[in-house]
Amino acid sequence: MDQFVQQVVTGLSIGSILLLVALGLSIIYGSMGIINLAHGEFVMLGAYAAWMFQQFFGLGLFASLVPIFLVVAAFGWFIERYVLSFLNNRPLDTILATWGVGIILQQAVRLLVGGELRYVQMPSSLADSTNLLGVPVSAYRIFLFIAAVALFGLTWLLMNRTTIGMKLRAIVQDRSISASFGIDARRIYSLTFAYGAGLAGLAGALVSPLKSVSPEMGTGYVVDSFMVVVLGGVQSLAGTVFSSFILGEVSGVVAFLQNDTVAKALVLLAIIVLIRFRPDGLFTARIRA
């Protein structure tokens, strides 16, 4: 029984990290249709920002979360404004452009701060483990779970309960008609991209105490994020949540019964088979095409 609970909790934890990392991609991909291959590098920038705030300003992780969000969001805004906005309705070029941005970011970080692994300290209040339902769980992983759910809630509110969110949804439905109602699509797109990038940065900062910080760290995250978004269904925030936790539980259980190599292969295979039969993912939002 204990082992079962342990495994469920592990799956939830893996899922919450997936959700954290995929949320920003889901917003950008879902609402703007941009396949952002630089997403992993935004995650990496967030982790490096956490390291820099700690190294040069002596700020702990909690204190630097808001500045990290703002810094990476500002960066995302810049990229949208001066690169991607020139490539409207050219999805293939956008893929290439974001890929290039990703490479530039990786090398820039390497040139500026060096290629070695960096260390971000875990907040000492969360460094130990606690008991949850009779099984020992890392306190920091519980915090990550709460953070992921909170950020999802915030994003949902932003999309569904604010004017900006309403305008964004209108643009997603039909860009030209919403423009004729006086919605400034360019501005909304820039803000959305900035918000998605900021979320990715936050995710990078939050996972960095559990994992490692290096210029290439984004590569793994961008693959995971796309798996989550593709499985969950584009344009469905709820789908992102469900697919994160499904992937977390499945890969956790398979890794426990077999090993992580098998888990990775099986999960990828399952997603390929699934999108063969449900090309839009598990949850499809109804929109006018």
Added chain:
Amino acid sequence: MKGAAAFGAFAGTGMPHIWMKNTDLAVAANGEIKVGVLFSLTGTTAIIEESLNKATILAIEEINAAGGINGMKIVPIVEDPASDPATFSEKARKLVVGDKCVSVFGSYTSASRKAVLPVFERQNNLYWYPTLYEGRECSKNVIYTGAVPNQQQDDFVPWLIKKFGPKFYLIGSNYIYPKEENNYCKKLLEKHGGQVVAEEYVPLGHSEFSSVINKMRSSQPNVIFSTVVGDSVVALHRQYRAAGLDPEKMPMASLTTSENEVAAMGGEAAAGHFTSAPYFMVHKSPENEKFVAAYQKRWGADKVTHFVSESCYFQTYLFKQAVEKLAVSDISPNAIRDAVKGAETIAPQGKVRIEPANLHSWLWPKIAQAKSNGQFEILVESPEWRKPLPYAAYPGQECTEKGLVTN
């Protein structure tokens, strides 16, 4: 017209060269000796290979500052193979064929060494490989200055069994190095009455260890024997600590965790775990103090030295010693290899020697425990240097001067 002018110039100034044999093959021309430095500066393993590049360059600069080799300067030609085996092979060819380097220092991963091997064997050049590796190789075109399994494990495994108990959990990254090390570890366990409770491999670059940690928790081994490499080491240690496991009861014993990885994971996550290697930064010797001080002065006070960068450093000095013995006209990869057989130098870890039969190195095994300040404390030092046995796990096979012999 241009051709005629060139011929004129050649006839005027270059005439004596006609009488020198192999003019275009001369590797030590104009008081310079060209060597290749082939460590990745970009890509996934750049994290560690950058420090190998730095240690090699430091040694070359020191040698040149002290007057070079018989008055000749070593000129390093640095290439970036971008952590990609195919690029390694391409750059190696460029260094050997194009630049006519007389030796190349390079590689961290076994995959990249295997990729460049055909180049060095076909061109009959010399590759200096500084990394600890899995053994089972007997090339006459490679000088191996890192530890092989018998040098890291012969003392380590019995010591772990005695101190913590017989049940081992083997965890490694999924490629050849961890599998060969575990293969040897299992032989030692059998010999010393240990047992394997699990043997598991995670994908390279893996960073989510919760399920692995659950398995460790439920199988309760005495020792976690780790050959996980790269940034996965950092993730494994941090998540082990966050999950509340105790290094006093179930320590990780690693062949791959160096000061470099400890700096990235933080001392508190590393504290209490063990590593076996021939060199640690805290090792007390005048040579090591000099090495650490020079390294930090050249590359930054926050930089660490570790068991691979140390090999990079001393192998460059071994190269110098070998070339020093040769007349300028005799300098060739073959002559350097013959001159380095049996060569000895006082390395930071102690006196090392190149074994003439298999071109591997005699090294000084040490066992150390990581401390929360990010450094190690050396607990056991082998009283004698240990002979390299690259085929220790394969009885009946031996690497000799003539090549691999199977009895």
